[in-house]
Amino acid sequence: MDPISSRNRIGTKVACLFATVLLLGPANAVSADRLFHKPGLIYFWALNDPCSDETMEQMARAFAEGGVSAVCLHPRAGLLKPYGGEAWFEFIRRTVDRCAEKGLDVWLYDEDPFPSGNAGGRITMEYPEYRAMTIRRFEPARDAENQNLYCFPGGTLLWCGLVHEATREARDLTAQVGLVRRKWVELNPWDSRYYYPATPKVSCPRSWTREPEYAVEVPAIPDGFKLCAFVAQPTEAEHWDTDVDRLNPEATRQFLQRTHERYRAALGDRLGKQVQAIFLDEPKYGFGWPWTRDMFDSFRARYGYDLTPRLWQLFSRSDDSESMLTRLHVRQWCLDRFREAWMEPVSQWCRSHRLALVGHISPEDDLVQQSQCVSNLFPCFPYFTVPGFDLIIPRVGDRNHPLIHLGVLSAVSAAQQLDRPGVLSESLACSGLEFTVDEAARILRWQLMMGVTTHVIHCAYNSQEGLRRIEAPPDFGPRSSRWQGMVELGREMAGLQAWVRDATQIAPVAVLWPIRSFMAMPMETRAGENFTGDWPLRNETVELVRACLDRQVGIHLIDEADLWRADLADGRLRLGKAVYSHVVIPPCLVVHSQTVARLRDAAKMGVEVVQAGDPPRWQETERCLEPLAAAWPAAANRARAVAGLPRLLDLEDNGQDIRCTVWQSNGRTVKLLMNLNAQPVRARIGERELTLEPGRITVEAERKETNWGRSDR
Template structure:
């Protein structure tokens, strides 16, 4: 039996692709000099000799060819011709350097009004009111009024805001000849005021009342590469981005699209502020949710996590931003690539931390479906062991989407920022862990044209043909290619799914990523403990529950099949989610919870207090002992990772010891001894 819901309005099936990436390792080829022929030839020869999967042409700091110029596109064409002659597949990279969408900073340089904006809240300090007026910085005035923090009642005073100048400049003496040149000087002191501000005469405030003003301004601060960031929520920005980048590539090398040039790599597009503003926000928001956001803007800045209306406002705002980012940026870019026979690869950011994710993207899981291959990146020399548990969230999330949608593979950009010189043990540890977890398209950052001067510390090290590590990378690529054949187009044996609790993070007040987050810590604990019990595990998003197929006590979604569904700690679930879970239990799906009942049920237009648990709460370890494991052990094996992949009648088992001691493990009918950092695999025939 199926539970169905309205289909997505997106008419393009992004899984329908003829692209079959070559097995092995792909490289971000860092173009960071003037790209002389002898260097290009040396790099292409090295890539061709080692049969790399593909190279992605990545402009970065140090590039001496003006990005976006005719010379730049001529250079790209010259490189592609050389790659084609040596049978090296090419991906284009859509930015200089990252995040994608700025055209190397050109959009905001030529169109400053298209800069990304943040909303800023100012609260009147009643003990420091100057001459009866509340003054605050200028910008785009969004709302000003009185807020009662106890009743949530507001009184709009926006129309009473005006301009005031309070800084005096004195000219003594004043030179009258400024107005009347060549006439006698007449002495008279002058004074005038400058530094305009918004101001409102201070009203009388009652108990629990505050005077709040909210403005929008271009995002301030150092953005690493450009003076300003583009507004990724504005469709005009995306239109210019495609015209200045993608269309120029199509005009110059479009005849190679779908042939030698197989993909477009997008890197870290996102929403650039936790409380972003864009033109049309209020009109679109009201059309979507049925109320004016302006008198409730203060909810986005409020730190009360227990107020239903404020939490609902934050949920609605996050939902709106996620959908707007998809409609304004991600979908047009994805559609363009689909129409031009290019796979859209790369990753959005952040993928690992749910606290940051809701602030920059909303919910990544459904956004991954706009990519041909779900993607992630890992730019530290680490893996998802007990010291780095958060890293498992991104790779499990990406693999979940790949299995649930039938995408061609999972991509990860890796090994950047790993020290000045490559470390062979780190390379192997990172590569094999990713592969075991389901990454079938590893992209190594990077192979550098030049390591001169400061280029040597722009996300080092160099893994390319000009470095002594290149022969080692060849051997790893060949071995990784062998394992990729076992996981590419295979079904992962992952009978357990964790319900993705991202909306609980979305309803919470904004907090810096380094703040303590018990909800985040608990999610990491549940996931990592499943992995330490060698349980095949995925995430499943609330939005996908209505679309699953139920058969013989199994939830089926794409290639994935789940007999057990874990309900983690959460503050809120949708009413539709609760109804689905109730139906699943009636159909003999094992719905398990290790958490107290959520505080809220999302009814759409309001939050209702929850009065009952979805299922009986169990201690985490007790629940884990009831789950199907891939190994024959009674106790958890901390930092031992095991995944299994079915291809026809074959089952491929991948194992890796991330701990610091040797371990003996029994998997199926095999006993395997693994030394620290050792990887092993074997295949059983049905």
């Protein structure tokens, strides 16, 4: 049978070899799978002006006529309708009803603007005790007048003392810390009017001091010691003076009362019907080392030691086992508290009100930032109805941007391992004013081929007046010149989504997620362009993933804790929908002892365990870090390790930037192929030759049973 292809005005081409491609109809078609929303594109509807009835009616009509899957009502910069008051929730109710009249499904957005958790900034404005706090380290400076006096900035004093990093001795001076005021202010002029009005003035030169700061007297600092002080100070936020403390369950309760409960009161039984979901956006416990008021007591109860005299180890560049273990414990405590205090209450509220919880946390792509903002995203994915990520630059995961692979792979891996019906991507923001629909199509096709089912387009703006035009360009909505092209792209995506919605991905190789190593490493504090610097260990993981994809190896990422709970039988690891015949250990510093034991068991049962690059040097136990002396499995360099992995597609030519995924659903198996190169690529697959056009998806139906766990060894 000849390949069947179709084109539209934005250059879409879908080819199917040896099978007829059955594309879904319009985006308002009902899907038979478990995914809660219609096929097609979802739009952030950016509410960024006075939101007049005329504007809202025009936008809603255009969305409905364009066949979009749903709209997410998103307060954005420029909003001139007061957020969070009674009139706001009445406005949202009217908007939901307006959309419902037109058959348009609605998602709510839980914040103005982002990240989620602060009710538009009102919580920290009215409840300063709910401000997020960050631990900051200071080396107190010697006073010019009193050579024994050392001063450092104010905040909540956590610990001060002398530290010898080589011997790890810490001498506590916290109780000796007091306050001084060293900033002199000259009151010029000063006279008696301030005390004796309606009386002849008497002038006198005066001055006083202000701005208290902490200080401690230390007659002499012993050799090898440093004087260190640790203070908790408010965490700055992009849109508000301070961020909210998401490690404090009381702050979360206040957020739910001011946002979710107000929406429930306004919308009633519309929740779970016309309103399908709530989108949360980029909540995290902060950047750096967070602090909340019960942290030290809770930490001691869990780990059995006082953290305060070891705070210096969080900031030290030392890689000794005790310092690494302290960092691991703090990161794990913060992750677990974030899940308990923030993720679980928000997720539970949505479940109890029949709403899907969607969105993402970020950063999904960067192991370094992720370890410093949320510790590890994999334990957070289960709280979502569908795991999500974002991509806010106009690029795809190719040879020039390999880091971008990690975000989509994380979410797709979690969805398969948790048996979730889809994967969400918030996409296309910050793509620039000249960005075209063709460029958007390439990105969305790449995401779909990788497993994304739920594309949320950022943004469709009410207004482009003034600086709104460059708030996060471009505009993809009904008032944009891109709109008709986006409508056509939405129809294409609605059809292609049929291959991946609620489908099982064939990915026989699991790459161990090495986040534990980054949690243990010293935190980089550089700013600006070198925010996360050039981290060789991160680069090793990124290049390993790219090498697998360039060789058309079907891969997932697997977190250590998920490896522990996977079923092991018949030479396979099974976790949700995912089935793995191979586990690849990337270069890393530390793994958990349970991981070592699980991998040994897997190898004995026939799973092939591959060490690609330098093996871990440490294993974390319940009490300490122990050297991992045994060189098991034998290490191979990256190229040799990848060459031995099973391929989804045996390309005879160079496979660089040729992507392939395999999906099973309703008794059918298909391969999705995409050429990310700028030029067409001639590919020979067995006895067939194909021309893979750049930026387009080719769909190939499987005709026979395939042993996807087979390697080339």
